[in-house]
Amino acid sequence: xxxxxxxxxxxxxxxxxxxxxxxxxxxxxxxxxxxxxxxxxxxxxxxxxxxxxxxxxxxxxxxxxxxxxxxxxxxxxxxxxxxxxxxxxxxxxxxxxxxxxxxxxxxxxxxxxxxxxxxxxxxxxxxxxxxxxxxxxxxxxxxxxxxxxxxxxxxxxxxxxxxxxxxxxxx
Amino acid sequence: xxxxxxxxxxxxxxxxxxxxxxxxxxxxxxxxxxxxxxxxxxxxxxxxxxxxxxxxxxxxxxxxxxxxxxxxxxxxxxxxxxxxxxxxxxxxxxxxxxxxxxxxxxxxxxxxxxxxxxxx
Numbered sequence: 001x002x003x004x005x006x007x008x009x010x011x012x013x014x015x016x017x018x019x020x021x022x023x024x025x026x027x028x029x030x031x032x033x034x035x036x037x038x039x040x041x042x043x044x045x046x047x048x049x050x051x052x053x054x055x056x057x058x059x060x061x062x063x064x065x066x067x068x069x070x071x072x073x074x075x076x077x078x079x080x081x082x083x084x085x086x087x088x089x090x091x092x093x094x095x096x097x098x099x100x101x102x103x104x105x106x107x108x109x110x111x112x113x114x115x116x117x118x119x120x121x122x123x124x125x126x127x128x129x130x131x132x133x134x135x136x137x138x139x140x141x142x143x144x145x146x147x148x149x150x151x152x153x154x155x156x157x158x159x160x161x162x163x164x165x166x167x168x169x170x171x
Numbered sequence: 172x173x174x175x176x177x178x179x180x181x182x183x184x185x186x187x188x189x190x191x192x193x194x195x196x197x198x199x200x201x202x203x204x205x206x207x208x209x210x211x212x213x214x215x216x217x218x219x220x221x222x223x224x225x226x227x228x229x230x231x232x233x234x235x236x237x238x239x240x241x242x243x244x245x246x247x248x249x250x251x252x253x254x255x256x257x258x259x260x261x262x263x264x265x266x267x268x269x270x271x272x273x274x275x276x277x278x279x280x281x282x283x284x285x286x287x288x289x290x291x
Contacts, residue, residue, distance in 0.1 A: 003177035003188070016269055018262040023184060034276045038283070042275045129265075132264045136184065 023136035028129040036120035038100045039127060043101060043116065044069045054079065070095055075103065109140035186230035191215070192223050196232060196246065203245040205237075 021027050032039045042048045050065040052135040063078040063085070069092055087107060094102035099118050105111035109148040111148040112131040119126045186192055191213055198204060198212060210220035224244055227233035234247040 011275075013270070016262055016266040018265065020184075020258060023188060028265045028267070032269075032273065032276050035278050038205045038276055038279045039272075041279060042272055047277055048279075052268060052275050055267040092257075137195055140184070 020139075021130075024133045024139055026131045026133075026139065030127050031124045032035070032127060034125060035123055036118040036125045040101075040118050040124045044095075045048075055161045068092070089093075100123075108138075110134055110141070112138070112142065182230035185234065186226050186232055189223070189226075192227055194221060195220075195244075195259065199246045201231065205241045205243050207241070209244065230255055265275050 014033070016028065016030045019027050020075065021163050027151075030085040042052065044067070046065045046067045049067065050062050053065075054062045055058050059083070060081040063080050064079050067075040069075075071092060071094060073095075074089065074169045075092065076087065078085060078087050088105065089105040090104040090111065092101070092103045094100055094115075098120075101114075101116045103114050105114065110133065112133045115132075117128045117130075119128070130138075131142075191210055194213060198209065202210075205219060205264075206220050209215075209224070210217050211249050213220065213225075217222075224235060225232060228235060228247075233244050235242050237243075237246045266291060
């Protein structure tokens, strides 16, 4: 194993936690080593969001990303994976610079409401993403969907790492 | 397969939504127990406890075995592992995303530093 490649990213990496707060709620938390204004910027500028929202390893590509980040503004993200396409869209309900974003997910009747808060402390930002689903069934289904995607994702990530490892070895 | 998973998860989450049933799982985590013992620890009737154990059993969280006149309950780990795996996969999705976000954030920080120097 390449020891250098192993140790470098982990030194910086913060933990992502996920908790099912209730039958209808999921909470994801993560700290970022940057002030809230920077993290907020990465969530609200489409040219930045598209750089991270679909990790390369996910095997999906983002075809388009439109975001009108203001109260009542719409967003629309189009993905492609293999031959199929899917579109995610909704409306921003709250936009408080550097501290809070709330949007709806309207692609299905069972879509969640997502609230993201950014809390700055000592130059770092604690991000809390809260998803509220209309029913327990909707959340279970969303989780299963994510799980299906992830199985594919990790297979692709493995491939990518092998490719990267090979190219690092060569250079 | 997906339908099966969903049905299992529904049963697991329903089973875990009750405080008594979570308590029963906790107690069974320490040691196996008969329904009579469980009913006593939770100050419940035998019938009430049987119902709770039934729900846990249906969800695959508990298994029971009758030896003579005593029905012994023990933890059925499979269901719990499945639920933990569900959460873990969801966590990995966000973790992968946030690793990419880290890179974007680092880039923004770097740019801000350069811009700041230029202004001065």
